[in-house]
Amino acid sequence: MLTAHCNRDGFGAMTLSEQVYQDLRRDIVSGVLEPRLPLRLDRLKTRYGVGFSPLREALSRLQSERLVDAVALRGFTVAPMSIDKMWDAINTRLLIETDALRRAIDKGDDRWEATLVAAMHALSLQYRRLPDGPLKEPQTEALRQRHQEFHAALISACGSDWLLDFAEKLTLATERYRHTTMHRLIPEQRRDLDAEHRALMEAAVARDADRACGLLTEHYTLTGRHMAAQFGTGQAG
Amino acid sequence: MLTAHCNRDGFGAMTLSEQVYQDLRRDIVSGVLEPRLPLRLDRLKTRYGVGFSPLREALSRLQSERLVDAVALRGFTVAPMSIDKMWDAINTRLLIETDALRRAIDKGDDRWEATLVAAMHALSLQYRRLPDGPLKEPQTEALRQRHQEFHAALISACGSDWLLDFAEKLTLATERYRHTTMHRLIPEQRRDLDAEHRALMEAAVARDADRACGLLTEHYTLTGRHMAAQFGTGQAG
DNA sequence: AGATCTATTATTTTCGCAAATTCCTTGCCG
DNA sequence: CGGCAAGGAATTTGCGAAAATAATAGATCT
Known part of the structure; x- marks a missing residue:
């Protein structure tokens, strides 16, 4: 078929x-x-x-x-969804990814930096390419993919197969919640998100692990709050 | 069949x-x-x-x-085995389980403490019941199971499904390496292990998170060194 | 001899059907 | 009228045959 x-x-x-x-x-x-x-x-x-x-x-x-x-x-x-499950996924993801990020910052070589900068650029282009109104299918899918690739690139040099595997599974788990909110992103939020990602990338290539992990935590927590707000409106109880 | x-x-x-x-x-x-x-x-x-x-x-x-x-x-x-993979599993397990342990210590109720004490007792009984010579199949299996149950009980009250899921998978991954060394445990090592587990349990019920996590780290690291030593002898390069 | 193509074999992957189990409806009895 | 058992429909599960693909061996050509 x-x-x-x-x-x-x-x-x-x-x-x-x-x-x-x-x-x-x-x-x-x-x-x-x-x-x-x-x-x-x-x-x-x-x-x-x-x-x-x-x-x-x-x-x-x-x-x-x-x-x-x-x-x-x-x-x-x-599998059912709930705000509790969402925060569990986000918090676990932060535990995994902040550790992976520290290792990547410690061990990442030139090739890692290059991949990261490239992923950031591709993501940024996609953010700016978006129309002003609510987003539709082909655009959200492209954005979702580039966003995922950026965060994957960030930790790709961590050197642990287990951390990468867990991060991938948690990405899928959180992506379920993100999908609902992506359609309603207003231009201002998009610029904020773009800036958050750029700051994250800059801290990473500057090898400032503490700052990068702080930004990552802030980024996921903020996204979580947005998703929780949207999730409440779309669901009963 | x-x-x-x-x-x-x-x-x-x-x-x-x-x-x-x-x-x-x-x-x-x-x-x-x-x-x-x-x-x-x-x-x-x-x-x-x-x-x-x-x-x-x-x-x-x-x-x-x-x-x-x-x-x-x-x-x-x-899936192949190697010392690198073993340490990756152990280190990731420590990341997951120390976080889970802190949460369990923070949130665990009387029921959690009771389960933990019971698991410790069952494990200790099995350690003492062992014969002096090298161990055989029914004993190693029983020991393996009670050891697993003790560590599961330790973090069971952490409140995160993701952490418990990851811990379970990492337990299986590390158990593969442990199996080789279990047959050759001498009585002195068994008493050491029993003491390590008991200290861990006591720190947990005393709600001393830092101490418990330190002991857990020490326990897994020490086990890792034993396994790495044994693994090297049993394999070619 | 070395390389390439082809035929054969070994293995994985997929499908359709039969068996086992659960779910739902209906009728019976207290 | 309500609880319960029996029968039938819907659904999952399991097996072996068939199709698809990879590995191997043999033959042909340069």
Whole structure:
């Protein structure tokens, strides 16, 4: 049905399992599949055009990443969202990423700095390219991706596979909440965000670990407050 | 073939998928399936007496937990081990668990203290029950489980699902290295370990967070050194 | 001999169907 | 009228066959 692209970058082969895993993950993170929605295998089968096996495999992985809940013999549901869960994800993310950031600042070489500056530039361009009104699908997706790449670049030189793995999972978990608020970002907020990221990058390349970690904490905390405010309005209780 | 017990505790139904996931995980952590060993589906099918579907599902979950590596269309292998990976797991575990421990000490109630004291007692009993010579299978497994339960109890009241989840995964990752050394524990080392755990528990119930975290760091670092020493002798380069 | 193409084999991945289990409805009895 | 059991529908789970892909061996050509 929508099996258009079969492999992505020429290297890794793309099995149906991997494809449906990524599609499902995107649809959960972007909110297309709402929290607590039961994921019936029949529906998913027709929706993604694959059989049971790849679906179950994808759902198992998603369960390990806490994006879906599973009860044996009763199927899968989209993991619920709440403000408490959001703050738990954000706080844990701060614990992980501030430590990773310190290590990256300590160990990062020229190549790390270059990647970071490039990611910052790409993000900044995308911020300025946005129209004034509310944002729509292709733009939010591009912004989301560049934002993610910036924060990944920031800690990429930390030297710990475990920290990078945890950071990635927490990014997905927090991205779910971010998606709601991204559409309503007013130009002023965008400039603030751009400035926050730039200050963060500058502290990192200046090798000022304390300042960088402080800015990162402030950045995530502020984003958390915005998301919490928006989340309250869109939900019942 | 070995589908003897179908559900364990009366509550959660035990699907074959879950069963083979736990069996596979145990065999990887305990070293029965050696690092880098290719996990051929045919072999596993006869070994665990299940079909393709539960196996693939289990392997997918194990991949998310970094116990197996997977390359598309080329199958699964047991995740490799190295001293660098061991220290990465230990250091990350310390980051996670010291933070979790501080929160548990801050928020833990009487019930938490009771569970902790009980876990310490069970662990201590098992340490003293051990024979003097080298340890064999049923004893190491019991010791492993009680040790794991003690450290789980320590942080159980931290209030963060993410921290508990990460701690669990890192426990599995480090347990792989611990298994090699457990058989060769001499009585003197056992008494030291028992004392370390007791001091840790006492600091926790005394709500002395700094001291408890210091002891935890010391405990894991010391264990790491032991494991690194043993690991070097058992491997080539 | 070395390299390249082709045929064969081994292995993974996917699908369809059957079995097991849960959920929902309906009818029965107290 | 309410609780409960039985039957049927819906759903998950598991197995083996079939399709797709990688690895291997053999043959042909330069």
